[in-house]
Amino acid sequence: MRLKGAILLILLWYLVSAFTELPHPHEVAETFFILLFNSEPVLGKTLVQHAAASLLRVLTASLLAFSIAIPLGIVSALNRTLAEIVTPMVEALRPIPPLAWIPLAYVIFAPLPNTVQVSQIFIVFVGAFFPCFVSVFDYSRNVPEELLEMARVFKAPERLILRDIVLLHSLQGVVSGVRIGLGVGWMSIIAAEMIATSGEGLGYFIMVMYEVGGRTAEIVAGMAMIGVIGYLMNTLLLKAEKLVMPWR
Amino acid sequence: MALTVEGLKKSYGNLKVLDGVTFSVEEGEFVCLIGESGCGKTTILKIIAGLERPDEGRVDFKGVNRMGFVFQDDRLLPWKTVYGNIQFALKAMGIEDGEVVRRIIDFVGLKGFENYYPKQLSGGMRQRVGIARALAVNPDLLLMDEPFASLDARTRERMQEELLRIVGGKTVVFVTHSIDEAVYLADKIVILSPRPARVIRTVEVSLPKPRDRASQEFAEFRRELYRSFDLYGRK
Ligand SMILES: Nc1ncnc2c1ncn2[C@@H]1O[C@H](COP(=O)(O)OP(=O)(O)OP(=O)(O)O)[C@@H](O)[C@H]1O
Numbered sequence A: 001m002r003l004k005g006a007i008l009l010i011l012l013w014y015l016v017s018a019f020t021e022l023p024h025p026h027e028v029a030e031t032f033f034i035l036l037f038n039s040e041p042v043l044g045k046t047l048v049q050h051a052a053a054s055l056l057r058v059l060t061a062s063l064l065a066f067s068i069a070i071p072l073g074i075v076s077a078l079n080r081t082l083a084e085i086v087t088p089m090v091e092a093l094r095p096i097p098p099l100a101w102i103p104l105a106y107v108i109f110a111p112l113p114n115t116v117q118v119s120q121i122f123i124v125f126v127g128a129f130f131p132c133f134v135s136v137f138d139y140s141r142n143v144p145e146e147l148l149e150m151a152r153v154f155k156a157p158e159r160l161i162l163r164d165i166v167l168l169h170s171l172q173g174v175v176s177g178v179r180i181g182l183g184v185g186w187m188s189i190i191a192a193e194m195i196a197t198s199g200e201g202l203g204y205f206i207m208v209m210y211e212v213g214g215r216t217a218e219i220v221a222g223m224a225m226i227g228v229i230g231y232l233m234n235t236l237l238l239k240a241e242k243l244v245m246p247w248r
Numbered sequence B: 001m002a003l004t005v006e007g008l009k010k011s012y013g014n015l016k017v018l019d020g021v022t023f024s025v026e027e028g029e030f031v032c033l034i035g036e037s038g039c040g041k042t043t044i045l046k047i048i049a050g051l052e053r054p055d056e057g058r059v060d061f062k063g064v065n066r067m068g069f070v071f072q073d074d075r076l077l078p079w080k081t082v083y084g085n086i087q088f089a090l091k092a093m094g095i096e097d098g099e100v101v102r103r104i105i106d107f108v109g110l111k112g113f114e115n116y117y118p119k120q121l122s123g124g125m126r127q128r129v130g131i132a133r134a135l136a137v138n139p140d141l142l143l144m145d146e147p148f149a150s151l152d153a154r155t156r157e158r159m160q161e162e163l164l165r166i167v168g169g170k171t172v173v174f175v176t177h178s179i180d181e182a183v184y185l186a187d188k189i190v191i192l193s194p195r196p197a198r199v200i201r202t203v204e205v206s207l208p209k210p211r212d213r214a215s216q217e218f219a220e221f222r223r224e225l226y227r228s229f230d231l232y233g234r235k
C-alpha cells in the first residue's frame, strides 16, 4: 500500500514536471545523493552539514521551550490561580504564527552580536513552546475523576496521588507535546533561516539556491532533506513513546 | 453493628435516586444489595465510602478503620502493572510489603501476570486485580460493586467460593443483580425497589455455609426470593 502511494506520487511528479519548471524526480534524486556528502560549491557545505546546523538550532531552542513548557503546564493545571494568569496569556499569543515574530525578533535582538542566531532560536522557541504547553496542560488538567476517586477510597496521600496518578497521566501530554513541538519547531527554523543570512542550514540553502538563479534541482533536494528529517524525527519520537509508556 | 445506613436520600438534579434507604450490617456479616439496573446501588456504596454525600440520612460506622472498594468499572491505573496496581493501595496506607502483593496475586489466580498492564488483561482478569487491590489493604469493611459481573459462569462460581474463603469473618457489602449469587453468598439480602430505591425487604439467609447450589433448600430459598421480586420488584 505504501509502495503504491510512493509510485503514484512519483508518477504525478513526472507529469507535473513535464509541464512546469519542476525538475524531474531522477534529476532531484541525483542532486540529492551527490550533495548529501559532497559540498555544494556556492555555500561550500554538504546537505548533511546544512541539516545538522538546522537540527542543532531546533534542538537547542526546543529543549529550552520544553524545559519551561512542561513544568509550567503541569503546575498551571494543578494551581487555579496560576492557570488564571497563564491561560489567557497563552491563548492570546498562541494564534500568532512563529514566523510573524521574525521581523520583531530581528529588531529586538539587534543589539546582540549574534542577532540572527538568537532570533532563530527565539522563533523556534515560540513554535515549540505553545503546542507543548497546551498538550501538557490539557492532560494534567484532565486526570480521570474515577482514578482520583479510587485513590481517595484508599486514602492515598496527596503526594502519592501526584506521583502515581497525576504525573503519570501528564506524561502522555508531555510525550505528544514534545513530538508536536519539535515538528512545529522544525518548520519554524526552516522559515527563519530563509529570512536572514545564516551561513548554513537547510532553509538558508534553499533560499540561496533560489537567489543564485533558480536552481530547482538543488531547491527540491533541500526540500526533500527537510521532509526526510521531519519524518525521521517523528518516527523516532513515536518509537520513544512506546519506550517511555510501555503500557499504551 | 458495624455499619448503619439510615434514611439515605439522594437526587441528581430532578432524578430522585434514593428515597430513604435504611439497612444495617452486623460485624462480620456478608450483606448483598440486590436491585435492578439503575436503581441506585452504586450510589449507596459511594455514599458509604464517602465519595458522595447524601441529601438526607446518615451512615454510621463502628470499628471500621479501613475500607476496601471493588468498583463496578475496574479503575486500574493504566500505567501500572498488576503488581503496581495492587501495591498502590498498600502504598496509600504507607505499607511497602511485596510479600503481601505476591500472595494476593496468587490468591486471585493471576500468578504469572504480575508484570502485565491492564490493557493486556481480559475484563475478568482486570476485575480480579480490582478485587486483589481491595483485599490487599486487609479492610474491616469490604464494599464490592458487582465484582463478578464480567466473569464467565464457571469462574464466577469459583470466585464466589474463594471470596467466601478469603473474606472469612470480614464485613462485606456486596452489590449484585443476581439472585443466585446473593443466595449463595449472603448472610442477609437487602432487596431494593426500582428507582427511586427503597428497601422493600430484608431477608436473612439461614442456610448454613458452604452452600450447595444443587440442594433442595437452596432451590427453595431462591424460588421464594424470585417470588418476592415479582411481588415488589416490578411495579
Ligand atoms: N454522578 C451522577 N450524575 C447524575 N446522575 C447520576 C450520577 N450517578 C448516578 N446517577 C443516576 O443515578 C441512578 C442510579 O445510578 P447507580 O449507578 O447508583 O445505579 P446502579 O443501581 O448501580 O445500576 P447498575 O446496576 O446498572 O450499576 C441512575 O439513573 C443514574 O443515571
Ligand SMILES: [Mg+2]
Pocket (backbone or CB within 6 Å): B041, B042, B043, B072, B145
Ligand atoms: Mg452500579
